[in-house]
Each structure stands twice: as structure tokens, then as C-alpha cells.
Amino acid sequence: xxxxxxxxxxxxxxxxxxxxxxxxxxxxxxxxxxxxxxxxxxxxxxxxxxxxxxxxxxxxxxxxxxxxxxxxxxxxxxxxxxxxxxxxxxxxxxxxxxxxxxxxxxxxxxxxxxxxxxxxxxxxxxxxxxxxxxxxxxxxxxxxxxxxxxxxxxxxxxxxxxxxxxxxxxxxxxxxxxxxxxxxxxxxxxxxxxxxxxxxxxxxxxxxxxxxxxxxxxxxxxxxxxxxxxxxxxxxxxxxxxxxxxxxxxxxxxxxxxxxxxxxxxxxxxxxxxxxxxxxxxxxxxxxxxxxxxxxxxxxxxxxxxxxxxxxxxxxxxxxxxxxxxxxxxxxxxxxxxxxxxxxxxxxxxxxxxxxxxxxxx
Amino acid sequence: xxxxxxxxxxxxxxxxxxxxxxxxxxxxxxxxxxxxxxxxxxxxxxxxxxxxxxxxxxxxxxxxxxxxxxxxxxxxxxxxxxxxxxxxxxxxxxxxxxxxxxxxxxxxxxxxxxxxxxxxxxxxxxxxxxxxxxxxxxxxxxxxxxxxxxxxxxxxxxxxxxxxxxxxxxxxxxxxxxxxxxxxxxxxxxxxxxxxxxxxxxxxxxxxxxxxxxxxxxxxxxxxxxxxxxxxxxxxxxxxxxxxxxxxxxxxxxxxxxxxxxxxxxxxxxxxxxxxxxxxxxxxxxxxxxxxxxxxxxxxxxxxxxxxxxxxxxxxxxxxxxxxxxxxxxxxxxxxxxxxxxxxxxxxxxxxxxxxxxxxxx
Numbered sequence: 195x196x197x198x199x200x201x202x203x204x205x206x207x208x209x210x211x212x213x214x215x216x217x218x219x220x221x222x223x224x225x226x227x228x229x230x231x232x233x234x235x236x237x238x239x240x241x242x243x244x245x246x247x248x249x250x251x252x253x254x255x256x257x258x259x260x261x262x263x264x265x266x267x268x269x270x271x272x273x274x275x276x277x278x279x280x281x282x283x284x285x286x287x288x289x290x291x292x293x294x295x296x297x298x299x300x301x302x303x304x305x306x307x308x309x310x311x312x313x314x315x316x317x318x319x320x321x322x323x324x325x326x327x328x329x330x331x332x333x334x335x336x337x338x339x340x341x342x343x344x345x346x347x348x349x350x351x352x353x354x355x356x357x358x359x360x361x362x363x364x365x366x367x368x369x370x371x372x373x374x375x376x377x378x379x380x381x382x383x384x385x386x387x388x389x390x391x392x393x394x395x396x397x398x399x400x401x402x403x404x405x406x407x408x409x410x411x412x413x414x415x416x417x418x419x420x421x422x423x424x425x426x427x428x429x430x431x432x433x434x435x436x437x438x439x440x441x442x443x444x445x446x447x448x449x450x451x452x453x454x455x456x457x458x459x460x461x462x463x464x465x466x467x468x469x470x471x472x473x474x475x476x477x478x479x480x481x482x483x484x485x486x487x488x489x490x491x492x493x494x495x496x497x498x499x500x501x502x503x504x505x506x507x508x509x510x511x512x513x514x515x516x517x518x519x520x521x522x523x524x525x526x527x528x529x530x531x532x533x534x535x536x537x538x539x540x541x542x543x544x545x546x547x548x549x550x551x552x553x554x555x556x
Numbered sequence: 557x558x559x560x561x562x563x564x565x566x567x568x569x570x571x572x573x574x575x576x577x578x579x580x581x582x583x584x585x586x587x588x589x590x591x592x593x594x595x596x597x598x599x600x601x602x603x604x605x606x607x608x609x610x611x612x613x614x615x616x617x618x619x620x621x622x623x624x625x626x627x628x629x630x631x632x633x634x635x636x637x638x639x640x641x642x643x644x645x646x647x648x649x650x651x652x653x654x655x656x657x658x659x660x661x662x663x664x665x666x667x668x669x670x671x672x673x674x675x676x677x678x679x680x681x682x683x684x685x686x687x688x689x690x691x692x693x694x695x696x697x698x699x700x701x702x703x704x705x706x707x708x709x710x711x712x713x714x715x716x717x718x719x720x721x722x723x724x725x726x727x728x729x730x731x732x733x734x735x736x737x738x739x740x741x742x743x744x745x746x747x748x749x750x751x752x753x754x755x756x757x758x759x760x761x762x763x764x765x766x767x768x769x770x771x772x773x774x775x776x777x778x779x780x781x782x783x784x785x786x787x788x789x790x791x792x793x794x795x796x797x798x799x800x801x802x803x804x805x806x807x808x809x810x811x812x813x814x815x816x817x818x819x820x821x822x823x824x825x826x827x828x829x830x831x832x833x834x835x836x837x838x839x840x841x842x843x844x845x846x847x848x849x850x851x852x853x854x855x856x857x858x859x860x861x862x863x864x865x866x867x868x869x870x871x872x873x874x875x876x877x878x879x880x881x882x883x884x885x886x887x888x889x890x891x892x893x894x895x896x897x898x899x900x901x902x903x904x905x906x907x908x909x910x911x912x913x914x915x916x917x918x
Contacts, residue, residue: 197752199559207729272790279790287703297728336737340702340791341649342710342782344720344740346747358706359754366659367569367758375698377754378706382747385708389744389767390559392721396729405751420704428634428641428794429702436795440802441896445826445889446833464807471808509881516905518877519914522884523903527807529885530892534803541885543878552881 195404201390202231202399210243215320218399219327227328228406231317232387234398235335235350236297236304238313244305245298259293262303266291269424272432279432282306285421286350288337307333310351311416318353318409330354330409333417334384340429347388349380349417355406356414378420444530451501451555452538458482461505461556464531472524473517475510493546494553501540503556508549518551525552532556557766562586563752564593564761572605577682580761581689589690590768593679594749596760597697597712598659598666600675606667607660621655624665628653631786634794641794644668647783648712650699669695672713673778680715680771692716692771695779696746702791709750711742711779717768718776740782806892813863813917814900820844823867823918826893834886835879837872841912855908856915863902865918870911880913887914894918 204221208214214237219225239245248258267280271287282291284306292306307313314331321327333351349357361375387400424430431439461480468478481487481504491497491504507528509521529539537556544550566583570576576599581587601607610620629642633649644653646668654668669675676693683689695713711719723737749762786792793801823842830840843849843866853859853866869890871883891901899918906912 195563195752195756197561197748199561199748201557274790277790296732297730298732299730300732336739340789341784342740342743343784344738344743344782346740346743348704361754368659368661370658370660370662376706377698377750378704378708379751379754381704381706381708382751385744386559386561386748386751388739389741389748389764390557392723392739392741393767394557402751405755420706422703422705427702428636428639428796429791431795431798432790433793433798434790436793436798437802437805438896440799440804441806441892442802442829443799444803444806445830445893445896447889449833467804468807471811515880515913518880519871519884519887520903522881522886523888523891524884525881526885526888526892527809530803530888531807534800534807541882551877 197386197405198403199386199390200401200403201394201397202401203394203397205237205398208237208240208398210240210245212241213320214238214241214317215324219321219325222399222401225327225329225401226403228403228408230330230332230355230383230402230405232332232334232384232391232400232402233317234391235292235307235310235333236294237398238307238310238317238333239304240298242307242313244307245302246305247301248303250300259303262293262305263291266293266305270435271430272435274432274434281424284310284350285418286337292335306335306350311353311413311418312351314351314353314416315413328354328409330406332380332384332387334387336388347384349384349420352380352417353413354409355380356410357417357419358414380417381420444533447529447533448538449540450538451498451503451540453500455502456532456537456556460535460537461503461532464528464535464537467531467534468524468527471527473510473520476521476524477508478528479506479508480504481506490545490548494542494544496542498540498555501555505539505554505556506544506548506550507552507554509551513551521551525554529554559748559767560765561748561752562763562765563756563759564763565756565759567599567760570599570602570760572602572607574603575682576600576603576679577686581683581687584761584763587689587691587763588765590765590770592692592694592717592745592764592767594694594696594746594753594762594764595679596753597654597669597672597695598656599760600669600672600679600695601666602660604669604675606669607664608667609663610665612662621665624655624667625653628655628667632797633792634797636794636796643786646672646712647780648699654697668697668712673715673775673780674713676713676715676778677775690716690771692768694742694746694749696749698750708743709746711746711782714742714779715775716771717742718772719779719781720776742779743782806895809891809895810900811902812900813860813865813902815862817864818894818899818918822897822899823865823894826890826897826899829893829896830886830889833889835872835882838883838886839870840890841868841870842866843868852907852910856904856906858904860902860917863917867901867916867918868906868910868912869914869916871913875913883913887916891916
């Protein structure tokens with residue numbers, strides 16, 4: 195078994211309304227059943243008219259570009275300086291929503307195809323129906339990625355094959371069951387195509403021959419199956435954005451105790467975390483003795499039934515009005531440190547007769 | 557121009573001390589100058605003895621595995637459940653530091669090669685010196701990535717070619733200069749190799765023929781050039797970890813005013829952000845009138861010289877000790893919301909004679 199990667203030169207400039215199937219079939223009369231076509235998304239976008247007019251330069255161009263970006267953006271993932279990493283309406287996470295100003299006139303921007311899986315299916319169907327060619331089609335684009343420099347080409351859309359190759363459940367020669375080995379083969383095929391497209395000027399299509407024994411009519415969901423739901427992703431937000439979200443969460447911390455007893459070690463870590471920043475003399479005590487706590491709790495007005503822990507705060511004495519406000523800020527620092535440890539809390543008045551100035555129900 | 561991707565079958569089981577150059581040259585007598593060898597890191601690790609003994613099962617195995625992971629980890633990037641995404645000492649960000657239990661006996665774990673670029677250089681040198689073969693070598697491994705399902709193979713090490721192909725400064729046919737197009741071609745080559753390795757059982761080496769016109773003695777820094785410095789990366793931490801960092805930052809907020817005037821819109825957003833969670837009657841006012849501010853500031857004890865703004869907080873009246881503490885927690889909420897907007901602040905006593913209960917220097 196061996197693979198060949200072949201360029202399809204001679205396609206030329208693609209414009210709106212062009213018949214990609216005809217252009218490709220004419221440029222590559224040597225195509226065979228089972229070939230995988232790797233098609234640069236830009237020519238698909240151009241053929242489908244996914245272009246917008248913008249001024250050639252100046253602040254008007256930047257403003258128009260920002261407007262286009264906003265339209266193509268489902269949510270902002272991360273920004274730094276002029277860099278905008280966003281999730282598109284398709285679900286792709288890409289710089290500038292994949293909007294591209296290269297290989298197009300200076301007054302136009304190229305957007306991603308509206309539905310790259312549908313574009314791949316349409317091109318595959320046209321080649322089969324009009325040219326009796328049974329090929330798989332990958333629509334590819336160039337993306338950056340976290341943690342690694344350099345870009346690679348990956349698949350935006352696919353038809354005629356599954357996006358993933360699933361090795362789960364296979365047994366290696368040592369008798370170990372393979373775990374977690376769903377390979378994104380269409381991304382590897384897109385990258386393989388780029389190797390030859392990038393080396394040849396103006397080659398928007400590459401062919402991978404020898405990979406597929408046969409195409410599949412069932413696409414298994416297309417390249418959309420490669421999109422991980424943001425809720426499942428450990429990196430759904432940029433680090434700076436997530437830190438800011440943490441700060442906002444701290445500012446609007448919910449006032450309520452936890453449903454399960456707080457881990458004393460976590461409470462101790464939270465107290466230690468704020469020890470350096472609270473006013474001299476301010477002290478926090480986690481009351482862990484059940485009997486003592488029961489006695490104190492009985493005298494706290496409004497003690498919430500579900501609360502499982504008690505934490506007392508003592509302001510330095512003597513204390514005036516400004517000191518009490520300052521003490522309050524320290525209590526909120528502690529509540530935030532507790533939240534960072536996953537320990538919710540509710541602020542209450544101190545137990546009657548105690549020397550504490552505030553009480554947290556955990 | 558066309559590329560071929562060829563498997564190298566028949567290498568068999570690799571064990572510590574094996575001569576990889578001899579194994580590969582014997583299994584693939586058809587190798588040619590300019591070929592790119594994509595070598596699965598696992599056989600490099602095995603030949604180099606990067607294996608550790610662990611119990612075959614039970615909690616002892618998990619504990620031993622955790623210990624190995626800690627040794628291979630430079631820093632933890634993100635965790636969820638049993639998943640550990642870490643940065644290795646090489647700088648790679650990978651699940652479980654690339655430690656692998658597949659294709660090895662049940663009582664051993666395979667670690668990544670200590671220096672994959674050096675491994676690639678050594679293998680390339682051995683093939684050149686002992687077999688008169690001038691090839692490039694890529695050491696590859698399988699990695700997941702944010703935002704996209706499925707794994708792909710990428711390069712851990714390279715010798716005989718540059719990891720990146722740089723298109724910057726090239727002009728497209730429309731006269732646009734290409735921006736930001738450093739392609740990570742060794743990652744694409746590693747993925748292309750996986751396509752054939754994954755389809756053949758027990759094929760740890762693939763050959764990409766036709767990509768290089770000639771090898772380069774200057775590796776341009778190897779695959780290490782693909783490692784993005786965490787400080788430059790927009791996703792250096794998992795979202796949950798970064799949020800927790802934001803909460804910890806809030807808990808230990810520095811007490812100090814900004815060096816430049818606070819944007820009134822940002823201050824208004826911060827006040828609005830906490831409006832729903834502060835006690836009824838608590839009010840915050842950003843004093844933007846220069847003359848009024850000058851008068852108030854003159855009466856604030858300890859007003860910091862560099863402070864450029866004044867924000868007054870009024871507690872609901874009448875107010876007792878517990879209310880003042882509660883008001884303090886609200887002030888700290890506001891300070892945190894200001895920090896989320898990038899506005900530093902310092903807590904001060906209120907101006908003499910004003911009805912305010914606290915004052916923030918911005």
C-alpha cells in the first residue's frame with residue numbers, strides 16, 4: 195500500500211458562478227474512483243459568491259472589515275492586540291473567522307463557505323453525476339492552533355468518507371485495548387494536500403490517491419463531527435478572557451452556602467491565600483468542632499438550614515466605621531478565595547455574644 | 557511534482573539498545589536521498605530505553621502512573637476528571653505528557669524521547685554515515701487539540717529540514733503580500749505519514765518521497781521552533797484554571813490606584829455589573845467633575861498622589877455594625893468589577909463632611 199499526492203494545476207482564477215466540477219474534471223482528466231480531492235475553501239467560496247466588497251485601504255477598510263468579522267462571529271474566544279480568535283457560526287474556532295484578503299482583489303474579502311459539508315457533497319455529487327467519477331471531497335482551509343507555532347491545513351467540509359477513523363476497541367499486539375484513538379484523518383489528508391499545494395503556485399486542488407479502498411455514501415456527519423462543543427472543551431475561552439470572567443464572577447459572587455460540608459483543607463488554603471492582604475489584626479477562624487458550632491449557630495439570625503459550616507471573622511479592635519468597611523472588604527476577599535477553592539459561602543451577622551464581627555455560613 | 561507516501565513494514569518489535577538506523581535501512585533498502593522518514597516516537601523511546609516499570613493493574617498502577625506523570629510534567633495546563641493536559645519539560649502541551657501504555661507490555665509505560673530533535677539528528681547522522689543515505693527525519697507522535705475532535709500526528713523532532721515553511725513576504729497574483737503564513741510542514745508531513753501507518757498494522761515508519769529537493773544540514777532549530785512560549789499563547793491555561801486564577805486574583809487584589817485616568821465608561825460598566833448584587837440602598841458614584849473632586853480629595857486622609865479618580869460609596873442608612881461589614885463586602889465587589897475592567901483602585905476613608913461611607917481612589 196502506498197499513497198500518492200498529486201497536484202491539479204491549470205484551474206486558473208475562479209469567479210462567482212463557476213462550475214467547480216467542470217473546472218476540476220477538465221484540469222484533471224486522470225482522476226479515478228476512490229481518489230480524495232482536497233479543495234482549497236477559497237475557490238469554493240469564490241464559486242459560491244461568498245465575497246464582500248470593502249474599501250482598498252485606510253480606516254474605512256478596517257471599519258468595514260470589523261463589520262464583516264462581527265457578522266461572521268458567533269462568539270469571541272480570545273483577543274490580543276489586533277488578533278481576534280472567534281468561533282464562527284459553523285462552530286470553527288479561527289483567527290478572524292477565516293476571512294481572507296489574499297488571492298483576491300484588493301477591494302474584496304473572501305468569507306468561508308456557508309456550509310462546507312454541503313459544498314463538499316454538492317461537488318462530489320456533480321462529479322459523480324456528470325463525470326461518472328466516484329471521489330471523496332475535502333474542503334480545506336489553513337488554521338493556527340494553540341501551543342504550536344505555524345499553521346496547518348485542516349478540513350472544513352467532507353463528503354464521500356468519514357471525517358474520523360476510529361481505532362477504539364482495537365487490540366494492540368500486547369493485548370492492550372486502544373483508548374481514545376479517533377484519528378481526524380480528514381485533517382491529516384487536508385494537511386497532506388497542502389504539502390503539494392503550498393509548493394506549487396496557484397494549485398487550489400490536490401488529489402490523494404490510494405487512501406480509500408472505496409468512497410462511502412454515508413459521510414457519518416461530515417467535518418461537522420470534528421467540531422467540539424464549547425461546553426466540552428477545556429479551552430473554550432482565552433486565558434485572559436477566562437481570568438476576566440473569574441474576576442467578574444468574583445464581583446457578583448452568589449450569596450449562599452454549599453450543599454455539602456466544606457473540605458477543611460480547602461478552607462485553610464483560602465484563609466492562607468488572603469492572610470497577606472487583609473488588615474493587620476483581622477483574623478478568620480473555621481469552626482470545625484460540631485458542638486461549639488451548634489451553640490454558635492443557634493444564635494445567628496437567619497442561619498440557612500442547608501449550611502454545613504461556620505467561619506468567623508474578627509476585625510481588629512478598637513474599630514471605627516472606616517475600619518468596619520475595610521474589614522468587610524477583607525471578608526469579601528476571603529469569600530472570593532473560598533470560591534476559588536470551590537467553597538460557596540453566605541455572609542451573616544456574627545453570633546450573639548461572640549467577639550466576631552462577621553460570620554460566613556459554608 | 558507529486559509526493560509518494562510509502563510504509564516501511566517489517567521493522568518488528570523494538571527494544572532498548574536496538575539500532576534504529578540498521579532496522580530501518582534493512583527494512584527499506586529502497587530508501588533514497590531526499591526522502592523524509594516519519595518515525596513514530598514510540599520506537600525511538602523504546603530504543604532509547606525511555607520505559608518505566610509499573611504494576612499491571614489496580615490502584616498501585618494508578619499511583620505509579622501519577623508519579624511518572626508528575627516527573628514528566630513541567631506545569632499543569634488543564635484538568636477535568638481523569639484528564640490531565642500538561643506541558644512537558646520539552647514544552648509540548650499534551651494529554652498525560654505523552655505517556656503511553658499501548659504497544660508495550662502491561663507492566664511498562666513509554667515516555668517521550670528526552671530530546672526528540674537530538675534523536676532525529678542522531679538517526680539522520682547514522683543513516684548518512686553508515687548507509688550513505690541523505691534523508692530528513694521526523695519523530696512523530698499523536699496529539700489532541702482544542703476545539704476539534706479527533707487526534708492527529710505531529711512532529712516532536714526533526715532533522716535535515718526546517719520545521720516551518722515561510723511564505724511571509726511572498727506576493728499573491730493580486731499583488732497582496734501574504735501575511736502570517738508560516739506553515740508547520742513537519743506537522744503536515746507527520747500527519748501524512750500517519751495516514752499510511754494507521755492503515756497498516758505495526759508500521760512505525762513511513763516515507764514521504766518527492767517533498768524535498770534536497771535535505772538541509774541547517775535544521776533551523778528543529779521541531780523545538782514549533783513550541784510557542786506560554787507567555788505568547790492566548791490559551792496557556794485551561795478555561796476553568798484561568799477562571800480560578802481570576803478568582804484568586806480578585807481575592808488578593810492589589811490596593812493601589814491607577815497611573816492613568818480611568819475610562820468613565822469602564823467605571824460605569826463596573827458599577828452596573830454589581831448593581832444587582834449589592835445591598836438595597838448601597839450606591840456608588842464616580843465623581844467626574846474636576847472641581848468637586850479637588851475639594852473632596854483635599855479632605856481624604858492619605859489620598860495617594862498618583863490617583864486620578866474618585867469614587868464614593870454610600871451605605872444605606874441607618875446602618876449598624878453588621879451593615880457596615882456588608883457594605884464593605886459590596887465595596888470589594890465593586891473593586892473586583894473595576895479590576896475586571898482593568899481599573900485599579902485603593903480603598904480609603906470617606907471625605908470629611910461627605911455622606912459617603914467609603915472612597916475609592918482610581
